[in-house]
Amino acid sequence: MEKEKDLLQMVNIEKNFPGVKALKGVNLNVGYGEVHALVGENGAGKSTLMKCLIGLYPVSSGDIYFAGKKIEHYSTAQALTMGISMIHQELSPVLYRPIMENLWLGREPLNRFGLVDHQEMYNKSLRVLQEIELDEDPRTLMVNLTVAKMQMVEIAKAISYDAKLIIMDEPSSALTEHEEQQLFKIIRKLKKQGTSIIYISHRLAEIFEIADKVTVFRDGKNVGTEAIDQLTMDQIITMMIGRTMDEMYPKIPCTIGETILEVKNLSHKKYFHNISFEVRKGEIFGIAGLVGAGRTEVIETIFGMRPKISGEIWINGKLAEINSPMDGIANKMGFLTEDRRATGIFAVLGVDSNIAIPNYDQFLSKIGLVDDRAVTKGCNEFVEKIQIKTPSLKQAIQNLSGGNQQKVLMARWLMTGPDILFLDEPTRGIDVGAKAEIYKLITMLASEGKCIVMVSSELPEILGMSDRIMVMHEGKMTGLLENSSDLTQDTIMRYATGTQDDF
Template identity: 40%
Template sequence: MLEMRNISIDFPGVAALKNVNFHVEKGKIHALIGANGAGKSTLMKVLSGAYDHYRGDIYFHGKEAAIRSPKEAKQLGIQMVYQEVDTALIPYLTVGENIMLEKMIHGMGKKQLVNWKSLHRQAADILASLHVAISTHKRVDELTLAEKQMVLIARAISDQCKCLILDEPTAPLSQTETEELFRLIRLLKEKEVAVIFISHRLPELFAICEEITVMRNGELVMKEETSCTSPNDVITQMLGKTLDEQYPPHQASIGGTVLEVKGLSDAGIVKNLNIQVKKGEIVGIAGLVGAGKTEICQTLFGASPQTAGEMIVHGKKVNIASPSDAVRNGIVLVPEERRKGGMVVSESVTTNLTVSNMKRFSKFFSLIDFKKEKREAENMVQRLGIVTPSTETKVANLSGGNQQKVVIGKWLMGEADIYIFDEPTKGVDVGAKREIFGLITELAKQGKGVIYASSELADILGMTNRVYVVYDGEVVKEMETGSTNEAEILYYSTGGR
């Protein structure tokens, strides 16, 4: 159905794609995978019309297709659901308006009245076909991350979709929601829709996809039936080498308590939180999607108002009413949604690395020592292995894994004692995950207190010393990681007592 021939594209200082040949048959579920920066998302942005300065040819049903804009791609039935959901939705519009947005813009003539009742009925029918129970009258900025993802998928299939591209679609979804998504994908397959599935979660790819294409350094290096290959083979092709042990060894030298939280609550989901973190310790916060892990992290960082309880840092009670209060008291957060809350995407790598530590580069109260700022940014890029053409490159142009390293790097420049990581490996490849795990382990070795919040139970078991299991905004169990397993954590995560 779809063929891309000799696709190449360049960005300043980077050849992102080099003569890539890629094709997909109708009614097939095709996995597209590669390390961060391999070019898979770039290739799909070419196909979906987001990039128009590529070289090469695209054929649709055997006919050459001129795809130089998203509108032209959508006219052919090519729809893409991007990984960063908040950049694709309009927060102040309703669910129904967001789902039917394309039809409102392109499907109506000038000066035509909107039949709001019909619009919401059509949107509700689409959501019902997905078995998603969200009111179409609810504003998008009131939704959870998982709900926003389902709204985007509903919008994509609201038109005559012939090729659906899903970029890390399961990253914000719970297991139940993921199973519903897979049900939908199989339904689309029966209707002969081609589905291109981008993900770093190999078990999912092998469960749902029939074919797999692997990219590395802007080139296609492997294409196989999933039944004819294995996860280890795919990882080797992705990285160009075999992967070392995923979780770095962590011989904990645990000291005194750096953070103690007593009876902490927020205005929403967090209830009566009691936790403590010691020097050199990695403490896990485990739970399913929507359990309250992110809200706990935000409350500890002052990004969500505290309504009760107290926080004690180094034995001294502190008042954390804002993120600036948290930073002053040595508490920093690497948030789950890095593009929304962790960096300024339109600014350079240098700016993002130094923006939280400007006092270090100031002289005479207001003047900035730009040479020192650039020098330290370059040192941090080298230390963390951030792949970028230069420190002046916009962060928006980096891969997800390298963006995450920038978000972590800005806090490494400061003097924090307590690091909070909320889903730090979300949307990054296995190689970048290993590097991020190494950074977190190194912080613990330096005597920092680390909070590691994740719904990936294997990562919780591989990285932490102790774990608090969260259900419905409340800690329901505390365990030593070495004496538990995934089944026990999952039992308490689902409300077991």
């Protein structure tokens, strides 16, 4: 065994949970200064292996070697001491504390009296934020940051540990194209310094941009490790799902009908100004732009989550007064939020409760009580219709894969019978196979005459699914583009960065 060649060697790793064999003889080697990508569908075993590596789970069998030494029976704190750091997919910042306290939580610099040295903490935080080119005051509360900037703070925290190996679990899932390139710049810098990166992602295009090697997982096994230049995207997808995927974006032509939603000169006090567009029956209307452009805020305002200062919203030719989400629902709108963990799912509740929460008024008996049988019947119809994989309706939603959690949230809104469905980053943090299923579902809804408004930071997704695309830059609409074979990612980026403006 050549311990001097690789920083990390995981040999024949197995992990068993009651009734489940999560990892089955997995091997993984990561070299010094190497970017090693891990890909696979949700539930394939990637995150479980990484939790074993950082000491969160003890392995059932197998050996782990790090920097030439065999390690065993260690905690996450000891893993950090050894030089292993992990950026988790699901962020859990201390929201009402500043960036600098989040960066140094549990290891705050102390002065000679044993008290926290806030000035030193500020200075150290400023240096690490400058290293990743994040232009934020270290005293800024985390709650005031976007999800993308929270992710960058997590990256800064990992760097601050001077880690030899950084595990990045879906680090770009909340980032736009521009921010993603900034992340890649940081990764290349770390690699040049000799730091190794294990990079977990469902965005296969970025794997080809930054990875040296890729390991593919399926059903708890390592089904292959190759140098990235020896593989094509189709080969990786086939290895991941065990079958070919002829078309990633299964968009089918739908009959575009009359205008359902019309927005006229809509403005918010802070986030956007004079936004106007219309969306028709059966249309998928994409909204593109960089984080901070105001995309999410526009659809939140239309749905009633934010107050407008001016402008009008017309639905089916009638002026609508929407001042709350309840007004939005009453006007036959549904809203799939960007961060399903924070603002979507009720993690410990069952699938049935998560679907039925905004719909209980449909299931009241004559005496005003919820009819549980009717709830079960109604939920089962949607579980079957959109093929949600769950052992039962009572299964806690937190135990489902990301793709199935997203389907449950889609079922929630479909049960309300919406004519207009807002989808904010509908495939964020889910695997390539589940993405294709969500795309099929979106296309099916459009074919049924639903009016779909989709915000996405993934330009291939916007181009692959949308009939028309509105592009925003710094709160302003810069382009309204008909999707065609001539439309490219470069064109959209020109509008998104403000270098091209049609309005």
